[in-house]
Amino acid sequence: MHSKKLLTTVAVAGALSLALSACGQGSSGSSDGGYEPPGNVTMIVPFAAGGGSDIAGRATASGLEEATGKSITVQNIDGGSGAVGYSEFLGRSGDPSYLLATETAMLALPATQDVEFTYESFTPIMKLGDDYTLIVTKADSPLNTCSDLTDKAQNERTVVAISGATGLDNITFTLMEKATGATFDRVPFESGAEVITAVLGGQVEAISVNPGEVAGQLESGDLKPLCAASDERYEYDALKDIPTAKEQGIDVAFAQFRGVIAPGNIPDEAKQYWIDQSKKFAESDAYKKYIEDNMMQPNVAYGDDFSAYLAENDKELRQAIGK
Amino acid sequence: MIDNLMLGLETAVSPENLLWCFVGVLLGTVIGLLPGLGSTTGVAILLPVTLTFDPVTALIMLAGIYYGSQYGSSISSILISTPGDSSSVVLTIDGYQMARKGRAGAALAISALASFFAAIVSLIGLIALAQPIARFALNFGPAENLAIILLGMATIVSFAGENILRGITMAAAGLLVSMVGVASGFSTARFTFGSVNLLSGLDFVAVMIGIFAVGEVLHQIRRGGEKPIRAGFRDLLVTKEELRRAFPSTVRGTGLGFTVGVLPGAGATLATFLAYGVEKQVSRFRQFIGKGAPEAVAAPEAANNAAANASFIPTLALGIPGSGTTAVLLGAFIIFGLQPGPLLFQQEPDLVWGLLVSFFFGNLILLVLNLPMAPVFAQILRIPYVYLYPIVLMMSFIGAFALGNNMFTLWIVFFSGLLGYFMKRFDFPAAPFVLGLVLGPLLEKYLVQTSALGNGSLLIMFQQPLSLILTLAALVALAYPLIAAVIRNLRTRRADAKQRETVTH
Numbered sequence: 001m002h003s004k005k006l007l008t009t010v011a012v013a014g015a016l017s018l019a020l021s022a023c024g025q026g027s028s029g030s031s032d033g034g035y036e037p038p039g040n041v042t043m044i045v046p047f048a049a050g051g052g053s054d055i056a057g058r059a060t061a062s063g064l065e066e067a068t069g070k071s072i073t074v075q076n077i078d079g080g081s082g083a084v085g086y087s088e089f090l091g092r093s094g095d096p097s098y099l100l101a102t103e104t105a106m107l108a109l110p111a112t113q114d115v116e117f118t119y120e121s122f123t124p125i126m127k128l129g130d131d132y133t134l135i136v137t138k139a140d141s142p143l144n145t146c147s148d149l150t151d152k153a154q155n156e157r158t159v160v161a162i163s164g165a166t167g168l169d170n171i172t173f174t175l176m177e178k179a180t181g182a183t184f185d186r187v188p189f190e191s192g193a194e195v196i197t198a199v200l201g202g203q204v205e206a207i208s209v210n211p212g213e214v215a216g217q218l219e220s221g222d223l224k225p226l227c228a229a230s231d232e233r234y235e236y237d238a239l240k241d242i243p244t245a246k247e248q249g250i251d252v253a254f255a256q257f258r259g260v261i262a263p264g265n266i267p268d269e270a271k272q273y274w275i276d277q278s279k280k281f282a283e284s285d286a287y288k289k290y291i292e293d294n295m296m297q298p299n300v301a302y303g304d305d306f307s308a309y310l311a312e313n314d315k316e317l318r319q320a321i322g323k
Numbered sequence: 324m325i326d327n328l329m330l331g332l333e334t335a336v337s338p339e340n341l342l343w344c345f346v347g348v349l350l351g352t353v354i355g356l357l358p359g360l361g362s363t364t365g366v367a368i369l370l371p372v373t374l375t376f377d378p379v380t381a382l383i384m385l386a387g388i389y390y391g392s393q394y395g396s397s398i399s400s401i402l403i404s405t406p407g408d409s410s411s412v413v414l415t416i417d418g419y420q421m422a423r424k425g426r427a428g429a430a431l432a433i434s435a436l437a438s439f440f441a442a443i444v445s446l447i448g449l450i451a452l453a454q455p456i457a458r459f460a461l462n463f464g465p466a467e468n469l470a471i472i473l474l475g476m477a478t479i480v481s482f483a484g485e486n487i488l489r490g491i492t493m494a495a496a497g498l499l500v501s502m503v504g505v506a507s508g509f510s511t512a513r514f515t516f517g518s519v520n521l522l523s524g525l526d527f528v529a530v531m532i533g534i535f536a537v538g539e540v541l542h543q544i545r546r547g548g549e550k551p552i553r554a555g556f557r558d559l560l561v562t563k564e565e566l567r568r569a570f571p572s573t574v575r576g577t578g579l580g581f582t583v584g585v586l587p588g589a590g591a592t593l594a595t596f597l598a599y600g601v602e603k604q605v606s607r608f609r610q611f612i613g614k615g616a617p618e619a620v621a622a623p624e625a626a627n628n629a630a631a632n633a634s635f636i637p638t639l640a641l642g643i644p645g646s647g648t649t650a651v652l653l654g655a656f657i658i659f660g661l662q663p664g665p666l667l668f669q670q671e672p673d674l675v676w677g678l679l680v681s682f683f684f685g686n687l688i689l690l691v692l693n694l695p696m697a698p699v700f701a702q703i704l705r706i707p708y709v710y711l712y713p714i715v716l717m718m719s720f721i722g723a724f725a726l727g728n729n730m731f732t733l734w735i736v737f738f739s740g741l742l743g744y745f746m747k748r749f750d751f752p753a754a755p756f757v758l759g760l761v762l763g764p765l766l767e768k769y770l771v772q773t774s775a776l777g778n779g780s781l782l783i784m785f786q787q788p789l790s791l792i793l794t795l796a797a798l799v800a801l802a803y804p805l806i807a808a809v810i811r812n813l814r815t816r817r818a819d820a821k822q823r824e825t826v827t828h
Contacts, residue, residue, distance in 0.1 A: 048363075217641075
C-alpha cells in the first residue's frame, strides 16, 4: 500500500517535472520568435521500406535534417495500403515532433474505405511535387498511341493491369474510360514491379506507371510509351518526345502528389516552423536530385496552398473512384 | 565473358570493397539470427548508412547483408526453434530435432555447407544465363503462378505427419487466418472487426515467432525438468555419413530453389517448403524425415540460398525485383543515380560484375565464419533452460516489436504462442498451418488475377502449354497422395480379409 502510494507520488512528480521542462523549452523557443522541436523528430512512412513513398520519406527526412540541424528518424509503419500508418499518425494529434511522408493514399483511403481520418485531420506542410503516369505497352504491340488503346477498348476486350483498387493507375484508366466511353478489363496486381512484369510478359495490353519506374525498360526498348497522362509534356530528355493524352484527344491528366504533413491541431508557430524549414529543403541540391532521379515535376506548394490543392484533388478523386 | 569476370574481379578485390563485403555478411548473419528482423528490413535500415559510399561498394555491402542473413536465420531455427526469417521455418522441423538429439553442431555445419554449395552453383547460373533465364521467366503469368502455388499446397501431405486429416485441417486453418485483411484486388476488409491494425492482415512472421518460439518454450515448461543437451565437443562435429546423405539433397534443393527463385511471383519461402516436400517423396531416408534427418536440413537450406541468388536475375537483367529484399536494393540503385533495367549490364559493367564477383568472396567469408563457429554456436544449448528460455522469450518479443513498431504485434505473438502450445500439446502439426498462412495470400492473389484474365473463367489455365503442364502437374501432386493412401488402405484390408479367411479355415 505504502509502496504503491510512493510510486504514484514519484510518477506524478516525474510527470510534473517533464511538463515543466517542456514548458521551459517551449517558452525559451518562443522567446526567439517561434517553435523549435524539443528533441528528435520522427518521420512516419506509411508504406514498406524500398517503395516510392519510402524513397520520398527518406529524401525529405535527410533534407529537413540538414535544414533544421535536428535528427529525424524514419519509421516505416506499413499495412492496409497505408491505413495503419495514417491511423497511427492520427493518434499523434497536436504533437509537431512527428511528420508523415504523404501521397495520394491520404485521399484514396477515406474515399474508398472506412478509416477515421480525412486529409482535413492533418496539417499539410509541403507538397514536394507531382508524379504523373505514362501509359506504356510492350515493344512489339501493334498499339502506338493512347487513342489506339481506347479505340481497341471500345470494340473488343482489352486487358490492363492495375496495382490495386486505390492505385493511381486505376484512377487514370477510370478517367480514360469516362473521357472516351471505352471499357478496360482490369487485372489487379499488388505493386508497380508486378504490373511491369505482367506487361513485359504479354499477359496484359497496357499499364499506367510513374516514369521513374520504367525509365530503364523504355531506354532499352523493351517497353513503348503510348502517351503521358500529364497536363504538359515532360522536360526530361528521355521523356520529352512522349505526347500527352490531351494531344491525342483524350482529356486525361492525373498526378500522384508527394509531400509532408504534420499532425492535426498543432500550434500555428509549429506549422510555420515546418513550412520555413521545408522551403529551405526545396532550395537544396538534395531536393533537385530527388526530383530528377524519380522524374517528377517539381510543383511545390506549402501550408494553406497545399490544403487548397488537396481539396481540389480530393473532389476529382472521389468522382473517379469514390464509393 | 572472361573480360567481364576480370573486370568484376578487379572491382571486387579492392581492399575497401572486400572490407565492406565482410562487414555486410557479418551484419547480415546477425540480422538473420534475430527473429523478426529479416533481410528486407535489415537492408532498408542500413541503406542510409551507405549513402556516402561509392555505389558499387554500397551495393556490395547491402547484397552481403541479404545473403548473409540467409546463413544467419537458420542458426536460431536449428538451435532454439525460432526462425529468424520466413525462409527458415522448415528448418525448425528437422534442424531442431537434430539439435535435440545432440547433433546441433552437425546440423549447423550441414546448413552452412549446403548454403555455400547452393550459393556458388546458383551464382554460376546467374552469371552465365541471367538474360535468357530472365526473359523466359516473363512467361510466368498469373495462371502459371497459380499452378505453382497449387504445387506448393500439394506438399501439405509431407508436413502432415502421421495423420493426413490433421495436416489438411491445419492447412485450412492457416488459409483461413491468411484471409484476415483487405481482399486482394479489392478494397473490402475481411475479418478485421473494425480494427485498423488488422487491415494488413496478421503479420506472418509474428505468427511464426509465436507458434514456434513461444509455443516451444511453453511446451518445454509443461514437460519440465528436462536436462540441457550435453554433447561433447567431438559429438558436435559433422560426420562423413551425414555429409554423404546430405549431398544429393543439397543438389536437389539447389536446383529447385534456383528455379523457383527466378520466377517473379514465388519466393524463397515457397522454395524451402517445396524442397522439403520433394525430399519427403524421393529421399532414400524419407522415413527419417521429420525426426532429425540431415537431408531435410540440407535441401531447404540449399533451396533458400539458391532462391536468394536467383532473385537477382530479374533484378539485374530486367530491372524487376525478384524478392522483397531485391526490391529495396532496386530502390538503392535509384538513390545512387543508377538506372535499373535491361541495359544495366552494358551501361555499368564494372558495377554489375563487381557485385556478382563479390558474391563469391562474401559466401566464402560466410563459410569460413560459419563452419568453425558451428560447434561454438551449438554450445548455446548448454545454457540451463532457466536462463535460455527467458532469453528466447525476450528475443521473440523484441523481434516482434521491431516488425511493426507497435504493441499489437506483441499480442499476435502472445496469442499465436498459446495456439502453438496447444498444437504441440494435442499433436497438431504446425508446418501445414504455416504453409497455409504463407501461401494463402499468394493463392488468393493469383486466383483473382487468373480469373480476371480469363474473364471470370479459370479455364485459361489449360489453354497455354506452359500453364497446362504446370496445372496438370499440380493436380497430379494434389491427388496422388490421396489415391496412394486409398490404394494402401484397400490392400491392407484385402490382406486382412485373406488372413481372416485362412484363420477361419
